[in-house]
Amino acid sequence: MTTGTPPWTPPDGPGTGVQPAGLWWDAVKVPAVIAARALDLLGEEDRGPVVEDPYGAVWYWLVPPGAAADWTIHRVLARGSHLALPPRGRVRGPGPHWRVAPDGRGGFTDAERLHTALRAANACFKVCLGCQRLTDEPVELAVIHGAGAGRTHYACPACAPRFPRRRDPLVDPAAVRRAIGERRTWRAAIVHLTECADCRASDRGCAAGRRLLRAHRAALGGG
Incomplete structure (x- = not known):
């Protein structure tokens, strides 16, 4: 008699269901503003299941187990972690829902293409020195040089007037x-x-x- 892992399916009940990461999928946790840009960059052809959590302002991309094990750009939920998934048909809020619903065939987003899209999306945003939120309209405040690579401080358009500019x-x-x-x-x-x-x-x-x-x-x- 042989046994194996059954095919993955999202929860069937009326509410969310907690499933273990690392068995059928790993989950890449991405801030919502970056995730939305990455989804646009991926296009329509390679959109595996994506959970949107509006309460935490994050999205979770489901990818094959181990495919994102060496990533450093975003947190990856792998074996030992769990994720609350919305039921199969929930595609709208107010709580967690499928931003991209499962296709019924068990497919996930290609990790290599997702990594490329996330790196490109990351480059579009900077952390505001004032409100500490991500902004896709960064205003450069100062370039700080040091013994290493140095760093640049940015602000969003709303916070930028509060800071004096420093010439490089x-x-x-x-x-x-x-x-x-x-x-x-x-x-x-x-x-x-x-x-x-x-x-x-x-x-x-x-x-x-x-x-x-x-x-x-x-x-x-x-x-």
Whole structure:
């Protein structure tokens, strides 16, 4: 006698039914605004079952088990997780419902195509520094440079007027020259102060050390 996993079917009852992830499908959890854009990008040909949860402002894409195991762009509900699915015929709110209803053949969205669509949709949105919501009309506030890749701050059109704009110093030639000068004078002062016996022995330091410190303060704009 042989046994196996029966074909997947959505809940048949009048209410939602909890099913385990990792058995028939894994579920990719996506913020609603990004999910709607991704659905448009996928088009009509590759739309497997999608659950919309308006209460949580998220959608769940059902994909074959393990197909999204190495994804990092969105959370994936796999074995060990459970998801409340709407009954077969519920395609409208107010609660969780099928944004894309199952086709009755047990098919799911192709994970590779979904990944491509989600990456493209992600690129259309930024997190607003003010309200912390996703916006597809980001206003650039400031470019922050650091030892790593740096980062850019954005705001939505409603929050942007609350924040002062900061000019990117790397697109301002004068600021670039100042930054280079600051680094050069800082290095010269540090090297001297660590090698000069007079500077190490006295808070006042030697004449050369004081001159290098004055040069560094001038480069910083402190005179």
